[in-house]
Amino acid sequence: MTSPANPFTIAPGIVLPPVILQRFYNYQGRAQTDVWLESVAVKLADWCRTWRIELETIEPPDTFNVVLFGRSRQAGDIVLKISPPTFESRAELEAVRQAAGPGFVRLIEAEPAISLMMLERIRPGTALRDVGLFDEAMTRVGAAKLLEFWREPEREADLIPLERWARELLEHEPARHPQLPADLLAIGGEIARELLLAPTSRTLLHGDLHHQNILRRGDDEWVTIDPKGLIGERGYDIATWMMNPWGAPLRDDFIDIANRRLDIFAEVLGEDRARLAKWAVFHSALSLCWSLDAEQPEDPEGDVAFLRSVVRLLD
Template identity: 30%
Template sequence: MVRILTALRRNVAGAWGAAGERWLADLPDLLAGLAADWDLVLGPPYDLTFHYVAAVRCADGTRAVLKVGFELSVEAAALAAFDGRGAARLLRADPDRGALLLEQVSPGDRLRDLVPDRDPEATEVLAGLMRRLHVPPVAGLPTVLSQVSALDGHRGAVPADLVGPAAAAMRFLCATATREAVLHGDLHHDNVLRGTRDPWLVIDPHGLVGDPGYEIGSILFNPDPGDRDPALTALVPARLRQLSAALGEPVDRLAAWGFVKAVLSEVWTADSGGTPSRARDVAELLRPS
């Protein structure tokens, strides 16, 4: 019996409408087919909200993770490009069925547990992961600049005096990039797990190609972006200085990317009906950049 979490049902139906409802109705048969074809024993699902993700056991006894959902081909391409360097390994993929079989990262403690008491240590981990993940561009991934359309089309709750400058800055930063790489696209403390093969491994890449500076954006307003504690926002300048030194990137350029990504996050949140988060506070802090 497949247990479909309430949040998963609500979010899939909300994001994909009738297609999402059909996918949910077909999910038990889809999982049964994957288990048979890939010789898997399904375990309980994780408490995630936009994809069905469950622990599985493979025929040889290996523990792995099955992820099934919409639009996973880009994630598969990013994981294939990373090839296990700083990221969970992609063991198998079926794009037609929207299914990924992934390395199980164990013990799986999240990097967020180091914040705020050991924030410099967490920031150093993230910088080290970026140095490993940022391989040369590959085909099949969207560009960072493609995301500017969300800013151009926003007519909602995020003020125009944030959205307009963010769109202009994004175009400038992309045009002046000295190199491009494969990016995780949503690198932050909740997407980094403690492993055994490597000390820390990333999961859930969005998969983009572009200026590596874009990658630092999500770090600045995570973890817990819903928590608008000023003490967490106050970590941003120190994080920027540390990332600049570790990555060899100008601090003002990273601050500009941080502003862009914070505004983008707020636009996506507003467009999905959410309320302002700490990303708004970070955007205001970095606006002068």
């Protein structure tokens, strides 16, 4: 029987609580995790000396990735992002590198072998969701940020093809979740195969653009953060937006909101509206599969209800 995780001091005054450590252990095993965290602690100490960083003393929140904040005398306010070394974290780092530009968060330094990044901290960092814009205005900002982000992918071996990203949906076995309406996931699977079989473009995708991944900087510019690092058809990148912000899909007028969003995305991005609707269904079905396979599913009933709603966009 595995002994409970003990707190781990990742940097002076910053302790990873047992709940986070246990999640890491469940993911990649205790021995591998302990070696990785020791390497992270050594590199953090090195960076703090080299960049003259003073870290904020906080208890990291209970999330899969660990995010720390500090101030460097050379680089200003910084964010340190620590992720278990996986193909997903490698793809994120590569996307951050490739997306370099004034409208994207700046990568200051990285240690790919241990999935450690030092990024600029966006100040004031107000999320698009929280500035009081109407939904249509926020959607136009999102569309503009996609046009700014998209580019010909480089180093494709370090990015994630949509076919791999969608594996849980493509390989879904209805018998594993008999409580679910099989017809909904079947529709999602059929649409996924149709879209992936004949893509109309191939680009570097953000993969997770929503209202909290666009932050306001002090010069009043919007800055995009937290890409997934995918490769595929441009239309997929509107899909996460359609499910956000939190609570929007539960509104009585959600279908009206979703249709207006599709109109805006089709207009600004120059994409086929009907195909964008299919990408929304694709991602909704995929998200439901992720939710069901999660260690602690968040809201499978809500995901089912959202998928039922978004399928109506195909009419």
